[in-house]
Structure formats: structure tokens, C-alpha cells
Amino acid sequence: MIFTSEFINLVRENSEVNHNECNLFTYKPNYRNMKKIFCSIILLPAVAAFSVHAQQTQLTLKPVDPYRMTPGMVEIMDPEVEIIKPGATDRDPPSDAIVLFDGKDINTEWEDTRGNPSKWIVKDGTLISVKGSGFIQTKRKFSSIQLHIEWKTPSEVTGESQGRGNSGVFLQERYEVQVLDSYNNRTYRHGQAASIYKQFPPLVNASRGPGEWQTYDIIYTAPTFNKDSITYFTPPRVTVLHNGVLVQNNVSLSGPTDYTKIPQAFIKAHGPGSLQLQDHGNPVAFRNIWIREL
Amino acid sequence: MIFTSEFINLVRENSEVNHNECNLFTYKPNYRNMKKIFCSIILLPAVAAFSVHAQQTQLTLKPVDPYRMTPGMVEIMDPEVEIIKPGATDRDPPSDAIVLFDGKDINTEWEDTRGNPSKWIVKDGTLISVKGSGFIQTKRKFSSIQLHIEWKTPSEVTGESQGRGNSGVFLQERYEVQVLDSYNNRTYRHGQAASIYKQFPPLVNASRGPGEWQTYDIIYTAPTFNKDSITYFTPPRVTVLHNGVLVQNNVSLSGPTDYTKIPQAFIKAHGPGSLQLQDHGNPVAFRNIWIREL
Amino acid sequence: MIFTSEFINLVRENSEVNHNECNLFTYKPNYRNMKKIFCSIILLPAVAAFSVHAQQTQLTLKPVDPYRMTPGMVEIMDPEVEIIKPGATDRDPPSDAIVLFDGKDINTEWEDTRGNPSKWIVKDGTLISVKGSGFIQTKRKFSSIQLHIEWKTPSEVTGESQGRGNSGVFLQERYEVQVLDSYNNRTYRHGQAASIYKQFPPLVNASRGPGEWQTYDIIYTAPTFNKDSITYFTPPRVTVLHNGVLVQNNVSLSGPTDYTKIPQAFIKAHGPGSLQLQDHGNPVAFRNIWIREL
């Protein structure tokens, strides 16, 4: 089979693939250049439409390499992927996110765990835990989600171990990603910031210091349950980026996170649940909380 | 510490663990006998206090709530989780990252796919693809990684579909996360920005416009292979955040990404591989590339 | 049981848990406050014996080995695991299985794909595919299942490749585990017996010969779907034992199995589906079909 330069130019002009995609003369079969390696294939659509010769080209190809297709055969055009608008920065909520706290209002999206207005305070655009006021939780209930949340422990350091800057992000009311001032503050591995409480320590301690804003970007997959309703068919899975660093890599939980019990002991089938933030007695601040349902 | 037979009998009689569970006289500490190895532990509460009171405390407790432990029992203190320093912002490289491009130098970390110096250019702190110069790849080889990379398609829009702002991030030289100007530029679903090329469309199109910087935060798990060396024991898995939005959620790849072939047709066992950036003929710019080995 | 403030203070002073961890006066039992809910537990050892000795026992134990518990603390007694009766042999249906074919009746559990009585025949206790009669499918619909099925290709060998002893087991009407006489009968890798059709070849060819009974033990996990309803949130997963040999090890499917299309091209969200057996023109026989819903 001979490709005259005229023929090649014809193909190029009629092809969506530009010249760089198809440098037949420098083609090197050992390369791992995934797209380039198949450049000659783009000849096919054009060829097919122009001459019987092209068809013979295809027929000639087939026994040589039965897996070659025209590109169009493996292209899926419809429906168009949903378009959203990302945030101005990656921290900012994209257009399809539910903004749970925008720096002003707490009462629209949150309540305490009895369904009453929360006593946490909003100050300087942040949401601050108030000692003794209890957890707050979203009025909305969620299953699998992507969550962005920012938090800051007090710049004035008091207490140690679990007593310093302690709060928590509870997924579906049951699964805690620990919030703690873990900067120069040793505690048990499974209990420091970004741990899945008492189950998985973070891969690394990527904490910023007290008084500095920190972020969690969390990908959470809700569990499904066996028929017995007290064991998981598929366990909850969690990925966490702490300040941009991967610290939980798709871990599978054994059950709800708990202070002293083994997690398996109190699994119970559940549906969607609130996102909760813990009052652990320290004035931890939160801001820029948004969530996307998966 | 002495175990009198009277004492042992006392413990046995008060314990739910039967004799077979606890043959103290044949106990061999080097064994990996998972259950037997802890037989003596039931003695410990008693022993610790050297009194019958302690043992009775245990016995009294059990019927009340068998799963309750003291918090310390489920705390793991050592070793300390490795401390790293996160970036100044979440976009910046943490202290344990390998910086692959810092705005200045290309030759230390990168080469072309023949092992020669790359012809891509560094300009205004960005790394720009040069038409016809081929892929670039890292000199280092990687397996499972977290990758942060920023890219920008030309602000002057030319071409359409795959012809506009096309490049690609190839994981382990084989698995492409597509780079494309997908802002007001329809192409096939599996071929737009943030797709796993020809395998998984992004969950949403979170593209910024031409001339704007965009980010990928990628979590990649390298595959393992069956004994036949041409199928996966565990497939490659990829999670991608595009401009902070989850667009690939731990997807399992069917094989290398390819233009026209079915992915399964050319799986081959491989070890660590370079990170590659594609020259697809368009002057796509990159910056702030860093990677963490998992 | 009365908690005097003196007592509480005593406990607090002897406990590693700080005051914030244990605000007994604001304790609200309906809360899902995972840590707080167990605060009182540290009181229990003391309370249970109503003496300071018990509490001290706890304190003494901790430094010795913080992870040691009594066995009972990690035992979960209730509820009892459901008891079923396994089959007389491992091939036979256990008591909780739905018997889909017991050697006699086809009409109770099966129909053709139009909902009419199937034209397949029952002979010598086996269910035989009739050329031109079409697929049969269960009237019941299933999601995730364990399936046992036995099949036999004709002892008189005719045809070759896909033309010899071809049938198929379709999970949820979409995902085919291939049935074929693959004994001394080469075909494409993804199309032989025990392949996930056109997606995964079996790990080994464990075929028995024509005229011999063969078994599939299949563990199937139904997919879940993204909001777009045309991609998987979690893909279908399949494990297959062929004649007792593991041939599909928890593989993740890319989409429905198809003759020529790429699987991703026609994913559509679906609920429970029938189990189908394929009429591919060859008189393949089946027997001893049972299923357990997971």
C-alpha cells in the first residue's frame, strides 16, 4: 500500500486531527504515545468517503490488526456532560454545590441535634462552636458527597492531646473526620486531626498551626447494608485531602466511629443523614462550607 | 510474678473462657497462635491489682455492657504519624512533594520520550508544549501517586473539538487524563477535559475558559497484574478533582487509554512509569506541578 | 444510681479524659454525639463496683498495656446470625436459596422475554435451549446475588469458535457470563466459556468437555448510578468459579456486555432485573439452578 504525499495531504485537509497528530514519516512504533501511535487511522474516514481504494486499505488492515477501528466508532457524543461553573478559586463553591455556610447565616441550613436553633455563633464571617451548646447539624440530609470545609483552632493554645482545638466533622451523623489542633500536640494516632476517629490515622500529619485556616476536601461514599441490617454490604468509604494533601485514601470503615466501642458493635442500616459539626468544648471556627451530592 | 494454681483456677472458674482456650502450661510465646497468645490476658486485670477485687470488677462489668472499654484501650500512640508541612495554600507543594516544575527549570526533571532534552519552552514561569516536539516525560518513574498540576489552554481560540487546546496527562506512560479546552467546545464525552480518555467522561464539565488556569488534583493507584501478565489483578484506579470539583470518582480502568483500540487489547504488566505530558500540536501551558508518592 | 459531684470530680482527676470530654450536665441522650455519648462510660468501672478500687484498677492497667482488653469487651453476642441449612452437598441449594430449576418445572419461574411461556424443553431433568425460541428469563427480578448453575454442551460436537455449544447467563438482563464449549475450541479470549463477554477473559480455561456437566458459582454485585443515570457510581462486579476454579476475581464491568459496541455507550440506570439464559442456536442443557439474594 502506498501513500502518496498528495493523498496524505488530502486526508489531512479533511481531517479534524491536525498535522502534529499525524507525522507519518517520523512514526516510531516503539513509542508509548497513545494517540499518536494510531495516526494512520485517521486516514480511514476521509479515505472511505473518497475512493474504493480507501476501503481496500481498511480491508488490508484488518487481518494485520483486528482491533483497529475508526475513531468515531468509540466516540460517544450524547448526551452532553452537564456543564457547571467552578469556583473563582478551587476553594470556592462551584455552581452545583449547596453552600452550607457563607459567612453570614447559620439558621437556614443548620440546627442543633434536637431540631432547635443552634447556639453556635457567627462572628467575622466564621461559625464558632460554643461550649456546652452541643453539635450542630444540617437540616438537609445527605448520602454520598463531596465536601469542602475550612476550620481554625484557637490561636491561643490551651489544653493538650484531645483537649486542644477539638471538634469533628460527622458524615451521615455517624462517621467522624477528626478536627483537632494537631500542631505540636501529640495524641493517639487514630485521634489526631484528619483521622477517621479511632479507625484510621491520617497518612501524614499535614496540620497548620493554631489560628491558621485549614481545609478538608472529603469524598464520601455512603454504605449499603446486608439483609440483616446490622452489617455492611459495602462499607462507607472516605477520602480526605487535608490542606491539599491526601491523608485518607479511600479507606473502608468498620462501623460508626466511637470513643470506646468497637465499630462493628453498633452498625445499623441508615439512609441519608445530616452533616454534623461537633461541640467538644473548644471554640473552633468554621467557614466556607459547601457540599456536592454525588 | 507468680501464678499459683489456686489463682489460675480462680480465674478459670470466673471466666467465660474455657480450659482449652487457656492452656498456660503449654503456652509458647514465639508461636503466632492468635487466640492462644492472649490467653494470659484474662489474668491481667486480676494480676494488675494483685487482688481478687480487680477480677471481680471485671466479672461485674461484663453483663452490664460487654463492649465498653476504657478509652485508652483503643488508643494507639506509637509511632507518631509523620509530620509534613503543607503548602502556603492548598495549591502549593507540601514539604514531602517532589516539585516537577517550579516555573524555571525543565531539564532537571523532564526529557523527551527518547531520553533527549525536551524542546518544550519555559516562558513567564510556565512550561509550554511545542508543536511537533513530542511528549515530555519525567526522568523519575512513579507508581501510585497524588499529583497536582495546573494548565491553561491558549486564550486565542482556534480549532474545535479535539483540535482546541489539546494535551494530556499520562499516568505511568499509559493512562491519560485528557487536557482540552472544553469551554464552549463540544466533543465526544469520553474525550473532553478531565475524561479518562475514551473510558470515562467527567462527572461534570467543570472547565474554566481559554486563557484561564485550571487545576487537576489526581489520586492514582497503580495496577497489579495476574500471572498471565496481560490482565489486571487489581486495575488502575483514578480520582480527579478538576478546579476543585470531583469529576472522576475512583474509577477502575479497563486498560491503557487509546484512540481506537479497546483497552483490554494491550494491557501488559508494567512497573513504575514516567509521568508524561502530551504534545498534541496546541501550545498548552503548565505550571506548579508536584507529586507525592503513595 | 447517683453521681455525686465529689464522685465525678474524683473520676475526672484520675482520668486522662479532660473536662471538655465529659460534660455530664449537658449530656443529652438523644444526641448522636459520638464521643460525648460515652463520656459517662469512664465512670462505669468505678460505679460498677461502687468503689475506688475499681477505678484504680483501670488506672493501674493503662500504662502496662493500653491495648489489652478482656475478651468479652470485643465480643458481640446479639443478634444471633441467621441459621440456614446448607445443601446435602455444596452443589445443592441451601435452605435460603430460591430454586429456579429443580429438574421438573420451567413455567413457575421462567418465561420468554415477551412474558410468554418459554418453548425451551425439559428432558431427563434438564432444561434445554431450543433453537429459535429466544432467551428465557426469570419472572422474579434480582439485584445482587449468589448464583449456582450447571450446564452441559452437546456431546456431539458441531461448529467451532462461537458456534459450538453457545449460550449465556445474563445477570440483570445485561451482563453476560459466557457459556460455550471451550474444550479444544479456540475463540477470542473475551468470548470463551466463563468470560464476561467481550470484557474479561477467564483467568484460566477450566472447561470440561462436551457432554460433561459444568458449574458456575457466581457472586454478583449490582451497580449503582451517578446522577446522570448513564454512568456508574459503583460498577457491576462479578466473581465466578468455573468447575470450582476462580476464573473471574471481582472484576468491575465497563457497561453492559455487547457483541460490537463499547460497553460505556449504552449504560442506563436500572433496578432489579431478570436472570436470563440465552438461546444461541445450540441445544445447551441446564440443571440445578439456584440463587440467593444478597
Add this chain to the structure above:
Amino acid sequence: MIFTSEFINLVRENSEVNHNECNLFTYKPNYRNMKKIFCSIILLPAVAAFSVHAQQTQLTLKPVDPYRMTPGMVEIMDPEVEIIKPGATDRDPPSDAIVLFDGKDINTEWEDTRGNPSKWIVKDGTLISVKGSGFIQTKRKFSSIQLHIEWKTPSEVTGESQGRGNSGVFLQERYEVQVLDSYNNRTYRHGQAASIYKQFPPLVNASRGPGEWQTYDIIYTAPTFNKDSITYFTPPRVTVLHNGVLVQNNVSLSGPTDYTKIPQAFIKAHGPGSLQLQDHGNPVAFRNIWIREL
């Protein structure tokens, strides 16, 4: 486009697909008959070889349905899948299995955990645990495996709970699938037969009675480790069929199985490990043990 009956017959005669596969006149688009639905596609290879008309057919098709390919394009022929010989029954070892106990010899494959000859006895073709003799383990070390093992607890029932017919199958020396007489013998959920000891109860209790042979078919995936060497990158995963019934469905372990410790507390990176059988003081018998490396 017109299909004359002559044309169709021509195609049929030249196609590997038999008539049932391609009943064009009864084609019903709503059917979910995965292969049949694409019957018309088989026209293509024949057509292509015979006339230019065929090619036009393809060209006509393309805009209508861009995903249609010829079957051969998605067929992978080479290399041939490895052929093995399955056992005479599904219980019997296939040709690629390592037979660890064949009813006669214990010394070739097994030793005690100190590397000395085991004191377990071989009697009537079975391998019997001897009280006080300790675990036995394979001399070979394994990673991911398929394991078949049969076991029998004493027909004379003595003891209760963990004291009746207790033994265990330890994967990689660390992960125990419990062996116990759990027939009319209640114990803690995570400790009964077919549990992953102290981590996962079986989905159902599929026990046969004392004195009856029972089987485990186990699929085990070895873990991989994070760089810290004390946490899992991918956890060990286990699937178990007990007497043919799925009782563990690809569960992810939290760490080694242990009597009293929480599993995470003593994860340590490990390579291949022996298969171990536990001496727990009861004369449990084993037979027909074979293993396949994955």
C-alpha cells in the same frame, strides 16, 4: 437500504453466526437480547468482502450509529487463555493447584511454627489437630490465593461456645477464618464458624453438624502497605463460601485478627506467609486441602 432475501441468505451462509442469531424479520428493538440485538452487524464482514454496496452500507450506518463496529474489531485472540484441567468434582483439586494434604502425608508440605515436624496426626485419610501440639503451617509461603479446605469437628460434642470444635485457618499467618462447631452452639457473632475472627461475622450460619464434613472455599487478596509500613495501602480482602454458601463477601480487614486487641494496633508490613491451621485444643480433622496462587 434494501435487504433482499438473497442478500441475507448470502450473509448467513458466510457468517459464523447461525440463523437464530440473526432473525432480521422478527427483530424487536425493545428486547434486551444483548447479542441478538446487533444481528444486522454480522452483515458487515461478508458484505465488505463482496461488494462496494456493503461499504456504503457501513458508511450509511455510521452517522446513524457511530458505535457499531464489526465483531472482529473487539475480539482479542492471542495469547490463548491458559488451559487447566478442573477436578473430577468441583471439590477436587484442579491441575494448577498445589495439593497441601492428600490424605496421606503431612511432612512434605507442613511443619510446626518452629520449623519442626508437626505432631498432628494423619488418620483415616484426615489430618487431626493434637491438643498442645501447636499450630501447623505450610513450608511454602503464599500471597493472594484461592483455597479449598474441608474440616470436621468431633462427632462427640463436648464444651460450648469457643470450647467446642475450635480451630482456625490463618491466611498469611495473620488473618483467621474461624473453624468452630457452630451447630447449636451459640458464641459471639464474630467468633463463630466462618467468621473473620473478631472482625466479620458470617452473613449466615451455614454450619453442618458435628461429625459432618464442611468446606471452605476462600478467595484471599493479600494487602499492600503504605510507606509507614504499619497501615494498609490496600487492605486484605476475603471472600468465603461455607458449604457452598457465600458467608464473607469481599470484606476488607482492619488488621490481623486478634483475641483482644484492636486490629489496627499491630499491622506490620509483610510479604508472603504460610497458611496455618490452629491447634485450639480440640481434635478437629481436615482433609482435601488445595491452594491456587493468584
